[in-house]
Amino acid sequence: MVIKVLLTIVFLIVMIGVGVYTCKQANSVDGFVLGGRSVGPWLTAFAFGTSYFSAVVFVGYAGQFGWRYGLSSAWIGIGNAVIGSLLAWLLLGRRTKLMTQHIESRTMPDFFGTRFDDQGLRVVASVIAFVFLIPYTAGVYKGISTLFEMGFGIPYEYCVVLMALLTAVYVILGGYKATAMNDFIQGIIMLFGIVAVIMAVIAAQGGLTVAVSKLAELPSDGSVEPGSGMFATWFGPDPWGLLGVVVLTSLGTMGLPQMVGKFYSITDESAIKRGTIISTVFAFIVAGGCYFLGGFGRLYDPVVVNGKIAYDSIVPAMLVTLPDVLIALVVLLVLSASMSTLASLVLTSSSTMTLDLIYRDKKAEPDEVKDSEIDAEVSEKVERRKVVVMRVLIVFFIVISLMIALNPPTFIAQLMGISWGALAGAFLAPFMLGLYWRGVTTASVWACFVWGVGLTVVNMLLGNPINPINCGAIAMLGGFPIVWLVSLFTPKMNRDSVERIFECYN
Template sequence: MLIKTLVVALYFAVILWAGLAGLRKTRSFADFFLGGGNIGPWMSAFTYATAYFSAVLFIGFAGSVGWNFGISGLWIAFGNALVGVLGVWMIMGRAIKKMSVAYDVQTMAEFFDKRYNSPGLKLFASIAIFVFFIPYTSAVFMGLSYLFRSNFGMDYGLALAIMGSVTAIYMILGGYRSMALVDVFFGMIMVCGVLVLTGFTLHKGGGMMNIIADLQAINPDLGAFVGPPGWWPLFCLVFLTSVAPFAMPQLVQKFYAIRDDRAIRIGTFASTIFALMISGVAYFIGSTTRLFLSPEATPGAFRDGLPIFDALMPELLANVVPASLSVLILLLVLSASMSTLAALVLISSSAMVKDFYAGFVRKDVSDLQLTVLMRYASFFFILLSVLLAYARPSSIIMILGISWGAIGSAFLGPFIWGLFYEKTTRLAAMVSGFGGLGTCLGLYFTGVSSSPEAGTIGMLTSLVLAPLVTLVSVRVADPGAASE
């Protein structure tokens, strides 16, 4: 326990150093928010992938998906790596960087304003980001707090307070530059951690084929191509977590900050390999929870004989992994989470300060004042997220599902069609954004659909409405256009 405490303390010291290093190089809002727009390929690759994956993956998703779907949860990993990372970098990378320069924008809300000449869409985007990123950030804090409780026997509230404080200090000091700098350190820890975790799990389970056979002995579908819940729930999870990144502001931001086309080419390869490794290991380890956990051996993961999905992976990592490896695994999840938290805090704070305050309240605000306000907004956003995490309103997978689903439903249609199809109209963007978000929230809060299903349907709605409304509005405005 002493060694583990010292290692974690040293880890936090490195984060503090990164914050101070970023502070010395942060002289403007562009420095604080985008690192000056001059981030290289390897740093960009690490900061994208580490922002994508967090404690939400390792703690909430991996445990729940692994327990329910078995080995077929790996389809989510393949979707995340090949669509959410490779697809985004290849299809969107250059287009986003080119757009940010052409329109002179630093946020997604600014893009909506200038692309569609619509302050209303800008206001809609800034409010949606702030509102729906709070539960997302809370889910990450919840995952880390469960992890610290399992590893240190620490009170959940105390763990939340520590994680919130560390995140606030390192983000308020240096912003994006600190985040990008420390993400390389985080990424290397994650690579080492997943390699060790994979080797140990395969050894413990007697190899891949033996693990699959043991899962099939429990339920034949746990070792099948599609797990027991069926293809539709699995598709929804793959679609939600793999397609939403095409319009997730905290991931799109990475391309605003990247240096040039060469950095995009190198980053595409590096981030894809990294994502495949991290997500593949997470979902594979999650599938073994049924083999290594039981109410008798790990009572902390069960209540009345039923699994507590948010507690499965913390209990697996804390009680099944040898003590000699537990520190590395703890740092693995901690590293994945700190980068995600930093990205979410930056985007949410900019939505309130750059998009809302400077866009609607005080348009003549100075660059220095913007930077100072970003620091205050970062602290306020972290405080709200910690308070929500303390209340624990739902499971991690449900919270993340509705957060990603809502943002994806609101932004996918307006952003993608606005980026690649010049005829997309302002009306189409508004109908697409409001229609997608309304569909997602309506399905979820009426109890018709689970959050992954509601998010998937809302995102599909958003993608379909934009070109459909554009086509109709063009034909109404120019009846002869259809025959051209």
């Protein structure tokens, strides 16, 4: 316990120290939200990866899908690396950086309002982002607190509140730069932590060959015959269900505001090339490792509540028998993953509410000549006021998500499925196509917003007849034909205006 407490205290002091160190760089809106658009490839790549993988993945997803699919759940981690990281950087990195800088966009809702010349889109997108980031944040709280409770014996409620307070402190102090620097430190802990934990768990089972043999001997769900299980096969007992999880958790990153925002702040195009490689390698190790570890979950006894398996207890059950030093490392691993994701979520939510709802500045056209310059002192005061409002909204967002986390309605994986389904279902297709295709119409963006949010909410109100994870995958993929078809039959945007926007790629 002394080792666990000391390591955790040192970790938290470093996190807050980084917030204090970067405080001076967070006085302006660009500094607070985007780190001055000058964040290097290593910090950006690690920020992308650590925001992607949190306790939701390590505790919730790895446990639930490892139990369902066995070793084949490792395909989820591979999909996350290839689609969610490599493809996301290749398709979105350069184009997002250039276009958002050209149209002076600071947030994803801001992009929709400016790119498609409709401030209504900007307002609605910011509301969607704020509302549906909350269940994801609650899922992250739940994941870290479940493992923290196991490692320290501290009641769940105290863990949730403590994590919220500590994350709020360093985000409020240093904004995005503090978040990115802490993400780098946290990412290194995650890399070493996941490798050490996998080695320890497999060694405890007698080695990799023995562990795989034990899985192969387990019966499939609904069967009583030993050796009839599919948990040690390449594609597991449910390949189509596995594919739905791969789509949701991999493709979704390209439509999430907190993920795409990383491309806004990176230094330049050469940094994007280096960041692509770093981020992909990071994802292979962390995501692949998490799901590979979860694949051995059936070799342990989970907690059963009201006759149902508590999936969020599976990974803690695997780790509780490890030596104290390794448990301390696991706690830091999940703490690192979760605090980085929480920081990204609360910063994204507060910035969209502030810049896209409370302060909706009208942007001048690129060729518009201003009649007079705004007084520098007045402009600086407005900038500082915006930063103050964002800091206040960070507290507000954390309080709301805390209320859900203290009384979570479902398993972690379902919380994330609802959040990712609505956000990426609404944003993914119009954002990606808007970077490439001049023919996307404003009406098609509205249609995709209705589709993504509508499908998710209706499914939830009907009691989830479609599994939230599969529903999220359908929402994301369905957005592309909707944007394409609606764009074919609705009025086009002003051609000159669109051409000016796309000049950034010349």
